[in-house]
Amino acid sequence: MKRFFACGIEGLQDETIPGRPSRLNELQKQEIKEAVISPPRFVGYSQHHWNGKLLSHHIQNTYHITLKVR
Numbered sequence: 001m002k003r004f005f006a007c008g009i010e011g012l013q014d015e016t017i018p019g020r021p022s023r024l025n026e027l028q029k030q031e032i033k034e035a036v037i038s039p040p041r042f043v044g045y046s047q048h049h050w051n052g053k054l055l056s057h058h059i060q061n062t063y064h065i066t067l068k069v070r
Contacts, residue, residue, distance in 0.1 A: 023065045032059065 003011035024032070032055075040047045040054060047054055052069035059067055 023067065024059075024063065028063055031062075 005011075022029070035043050035058065036050050036055065040050055040058075043058065045054060045058070056067050056069050059065055
């Protein structure tokens with residue numbers, strides 16, 4: 001209420017809270033998006049569908065970045 005009375009409707013918007021920086025850069029993120037559009041076999045895997053473990057494995061092998069599956 002204090003923020004509303006002090007700043008009006010704009011005062012109700014929460015401030016952005018910075019989180020941990022991404023381990024992947026924008027180019028890597030775009031490459032991953034393009035890879036997961038197609039079945040995994042198009043990038044050399046025998047599985048028929050992407051899942052968290054396979055994506056984590058792909059990122060480790062391609063970019064040498066370890067991300068755990070949540």
